[in-house]
Amino acid sequence: MEILMSIVAGILVTIAVYLMLSRSILRIIIGTGLLSHGAHLLLLTMGGLKRGTVPLLGEEAASYTDPLPQALILTAIVISFAITSFFLVLAYRAYQELGTDDMDKLRGNENND
Amino acid sequence: MTNFVIFPLLIPLLTAITLLILKNQIGLQKIISALSLIVNIGLSLYLVQIVFENGIQTHELGGWTPPFGIVLVADMFSALLVLTTNVVSLCCVLYAFRSIGEDREKFYFYGAVQFLITGVIGAFLTGDIFNLFVFFEVFLMASYVLIVLGGTKIQLRESLKYILVNIISSALFVIAVAYLYAVTGTLNMADLSARVSEAGQPGLLTGIGLLFFVVFGLKAALFPMFFWLPGSYSAPPTAVLALFGALLTKVGVYSIFRLFTLIFYHEPQFTHEIIGWVALLTIVVGSIGAIAYWDVNKIIIYNIIIAVGVIVYGVTLTTPEGLAGSIYYLIHDMVIKGALFLLAGAIIVITGTSNIKNMGGLIKNHPQLGWMFFIATVSLAGIPPLSGFIGKFLLVQGGLESESYTFVAVLLVSSLLVLYSAMKIFMNCFWREPKLTAQEEKGTTKGLLYPSAILLAISVFLGVGAEFVYPYISMAAETLMDPSVYIQSVLKE
Numbered sequence: 001m002e003i004l005m006s007i008v009a010g011i012l013v014t015i016a017v018y019l020m021l022s023r024s025i026l027r028i029i030i031g032t033g034l035l036s037h038g039a040h041l042l043l044l045t046m047g048g049l050k051r052g053t054v055p056l057l058g059e060e061a062a063s064y065t066d067p068l069p070q071a072l073i074l075t076a077i078v079i080s081f082a083i084t085s086f087f088l089v090l091a092y093r094a095y096q097e098l099g100t101d102d103m104d105k106l107r108g109n110e111n112n113d
Numbered sequence: 114m115t116n117f118v119i120f121p122l123l124i125p126l127l128t129a130i131t132l133l134i135l136k137n138q139i140g141l142q143k144i145i146s147a148l149s150l151i152v153n154i155g156l157s158l159y160l161v162q163i164v165f166e167n168g169i170q171t172h173e174l175g176g177w178t179p180p181f182g183i184v185l186v187a188d189m190f191s192a193l194l195v196l197t198t199n200v201v202s203l204c205c206v207l208y209a210f211r212s213i214g215e216d217r218e219k220f221y222f223y224g225a226v227q228f229l230i231t232g233v234i235g236a237f238l239t240g241d242i243f244n245l246f247v248f249f250e251v252f253l254m255a256s257y258v259l260i261v262l263g264g265t266k267i268q269l270r271e272s273l274k275y276i277l278v279n280i281i282s283s284a285l286f287v288i289a290v291a292y293l294y295a296v297t298g299t300l301n302m303a304d305l306s307a308r309v310s311e312a313g314q315p316g317l318l319t320g321i322g323l324l325f326f327v328v329f330g331l332k333a334a335l336f337p338m339f340f341w342l343p344g345s346y347s348a349p350p351t352a353v354l355a356l357f358g359a360l361l362t363k364v365g366v367y368s369i370f371r372l373f374t375l376i377f378y379h380e381p382q383f384t385h386e387i388i389g390w391v392a393l394l395t396i397v398v399g400s401i402g403a404i405a406y407w408d409v410n411k412i413i414i415y416n417i418i419i420a421v422g423v424i425v426y427g428v429t430l431t432t433p434e435g436l437a438g439s440i441y442y443l444i445h446d447m448v449i450k451g452a453l454f455l456l457a458g459a460i461i462v463i464t465g466t467s468n469i470k471n472m473g474g475l476i477k478n479h480p481q482l483g484w485m486f487f488i489a490t491v492s493l494a495g496i497p498p499l500s501g502f503i504g505k506f507l508l509v510q511g512g513l514e515s516e517s518y519t520f521v522a523v524l525l526v527s528s529l530l531v532l533y534s535a536m537k538i539f540m541n542c543f544w545r546e547p548k549l550t551a552q553e554e555k556g557t558t559k560g561l562l563y564p565s566a567i568l569l570a571i572s573v574f575l576g577v578g579a580e581f582v583y584p585y586i587s588m589a590a591e592t593l594m595d596p597s598v599y600i601q602s603v604l605k606e
Contacts, residue, residue: 020281025273032280039287046295069294072243076287079250080280086257087276094269106270 005045012038025091025101029084036080040073118172118187121160121195122234124153129227139218143210146223150203150230157196164192165585169592169602171240179240179603180301186240186603189589190440194237194367197444200571201359201451202230204564208455209352211560212462217262217350225262229255229356236364240603242293243300245368246286249332253279256361259353260345271348278341282331289324296321303603306376306596314379322377322384326369326391333365333421336394343402346414351458354410358417359451363443366424370439373428374593385429392429393523395422400527403534407469409457409542412534413450416493419527420446426520427508435511437583437590442504444586445575449493449501452568453535456486459562460542465555469538474547478554481562483543485569490539492572494532500575503583 012034019031047069053059055067095101128149135141164170164187172185187195206226213222232252239245257279261272294300296317297308309318327338334342342362346354369388377384399422402415424446427439457467459482464472476483492499495506505528512521575582592598 020277028277032277032284035281035284036287039284039291042288043291043294046291048295068300069291072290072294075243075247079247080283082254083250083257083276083280083283086254087280090257090261090269090272090276093264094273097264097266097269103273106273 001049002045005041005049009038009042009045012041023103025094025103028103029087029091032080032087033084036076036084040076040080043069043073043076116172117156117160117163118170118185118238119174121153121157121199122185122231122238124149124156125227125230125234129224129231132224132227133221136221137219139215142218142223146206146227147203147210149227150199150206154196154199154203157192157199160187161189161192161196161585164189165588169599171603178605180299180304183244184240184301184303184603185238186302186599187238188592188599188602189585190367190370190593191237193440193444193585193589194363194447195234197447198230198233198237198360201447201568202226202356204451204455204568205352205356205359207564207567208355208458208561212458213350213352220262222259222262225255225258226356228252229259229360231255233360233364237367240302241300242302242305243290246283246290249286249364250283252361252364253283256357259356260349262353263350268348271345274341275345275348278331278345282328285324285331286328289321289328292321292324293318301603302371302375303600307600307604309376310379310596314377319377319380319384322372323387325372325377326384326388329365329368329372330391331365333362333369333425334395334418335421335425336391336398339395339398339418342418343411343414346417347408347410351454351461355451355454355458358414358454359447362417362421363447366421366443369425370428370593374436375596375599378596381429381431389426389429389517389520392422392426393520395419395425396523396527400530400534404530404537409460409467409469409538410454411467412538413453413457416453416531416534417450419531420450423505423508423524423527426517426524427511430508430511430515430517432511432514433587433590433594434507435515436593437586438504438507438509438511440589440593441507441575441582441586442501445492445500445504445572448568448572448575449489452489452565452572453486453493455561455565455568456482456489457538459558459565460486460538462556462558462561463554464542464549469541472542472548473545474543474549476543477547479543479558482558483539485562485565486543487539488569489565489572490532490535492569492576493535495528498573498576500572502576503579 016031016035019027047066052063052065053061055064169188174183229252232248235248261268331338396419399415399418406412424439424443461467492501495501509521
């Protein structure tokens with residue numbers, strides 16, 4: 001199961017890299033979303049996908065899944081959520097002010113501010 | 114008092130929250146943010162003193178013993194960096210009082226600065242690798258806000274790139290933590306160190322170590338990963354730029370030090386070799402950039418890259434003197450880069466341009482600014498009575514003892530190029546025929562010079578008072594040389 005999940009995470013990261021190398025800002029932001037999905041999935045997989053019940057003591061099971069990676073993922077999700085929303089608003093502002101969503105046209109030096 | 118370690122972290126956090134409430138009372142915001150930084154300087158001075166007297170201080174958050182809970186650790190290295198961070202931030206905030214403008218101040222500028230300081234101090238004090246990630250995100254988020262606050266076109270354009278690079282490196286950080294957790298099953302740095310040395314650091318762990326090196330290299334702007342820095346740092350206003358230049362890359366440097374002296378130190382012939390070459394190339398690239406430009410800010414920005422290379426090379430030196438030199442240079446560099454950016458900001462305020470070719474003869478009307486810039490320049494290059502000298506002297510000594518002759522040669526040549534690049538600013542801006550008469554000047558430097566005067570005084574003190582400062586630095590280096598001290602004080606075995 002871990003091998004399958006690793007391959008899926010790898011595919012997610014591949015698509016993310018492809019999207020982030022494109023020119024449109026929105027495609028880049030979709031890429032960052034997929035990249036964080038890949039990272040979170042990898043965090044879950046690397047914690048081990050051994051069988052066990054949900055980490056709730058009320059279940060009174062013999063074994064539980066590892067609760068630590070889940071806490072780490074929860075933290076990483078809210079952080080990447082905050083950054084993605086900031087990035088989206090920034091892209092919107094940049095589109096309003098600069099009038100383009102093409103990263104190639106956002107190149108520049110001190111002469112064409 | 115075991116709770117003491119958390120106070121330098123708590124004060125900027127509480128200040129930041131208070132400042133969010135006082136949106137429109139700018140005067141009150143200024144008083145509170147300056148006062149909290151002054152209090153924090155006092156606290157971190159005291160922290161340095163108790164670490165000096167009693168050894169490493171730890172604080173177990175929530176009373177959970179490590180490795181199960183998060184632990185804050187203040188060894189001498191972290192304590193000194195916390196102190197330097199507070200001092201530099203105070204000067205940048207004082208500079209911001211006169212320069213940043215009401216538009217930005219009304220939109221939570223000081224609050225964002227305090228959050229940035231919280232994140233940086235947290236990253237210095239934490240003893241847990243995922244907690245380090247969280248504190249990285251705290252100061253990165255604040256830095257996104259600060260870099261774009263004001264919303265001019267260049268800021269919008271450059272912050273898009275800055276955020277993208279940092280999102281990628283944060284994702285890599287999460288992936289690296291995931292791998293490390295899979296192999297070792299722990300996140301506490303001391304416990305990690307113990308487990309990695311039990312396993313003898315096989316190739317898998319060395320690979321993870323190098324992934325961490327890529328992550329922190331991206332934050333610290335090392336050679337192949339420095340490309341985002343020159344553009345991004347030319348966007349924000351001077352006070353923010355000084356804060357970024359003095360603090361942000363140095364957190365990456367600190368993390369590289371911590372990881373490769375505490376956890377991944379078992380295969381130095383492989384990892385430290387790579388770090389060494391990357392650091393050398395960073396110095397070379399930085400020197401090329403520093404002599405190529407005719408823009409005040411660009412020259413100092415490339416000087417950051419040179420300094421980062423010099424400091425990171427210190428990880429590979431095998432003697433306590435080499436490490437001490439590196440730490441000395443790190444602290445000197447935080448102070449002097451802050452001073453240089455603030456002085457360059459004052460020059461730009463007067464002339465209204467950052468292009469050296471359009472300046473000249475400022476020494477006639479601004480002798481104080483001129484001679485302060487001169488002192489900053491010679492301190493940067495490492496002329497004997499000033500602080501840059503001792504760091505570089507110890508680094509050269511450590512380099513010779515570790516037989517890293519290439520490094521010593523590159524360091525000495527780069528010092529010349531640093532001196533040339535900074536003197537280029539001084540000679541062209543301050544000497545020559547004046548281009549502007551007193552009436553044509555674009556702005557006044559009233560209240561802009563004393564923050565850099567404070568930083569310069571500290572720089573002179575670090576150089577002249579080396580006898581007084583060195584025991585602290587050497588204690589920091591000794592702790593870094595011997596990871597067992599750190600492990601024992603955290604795990605209390």
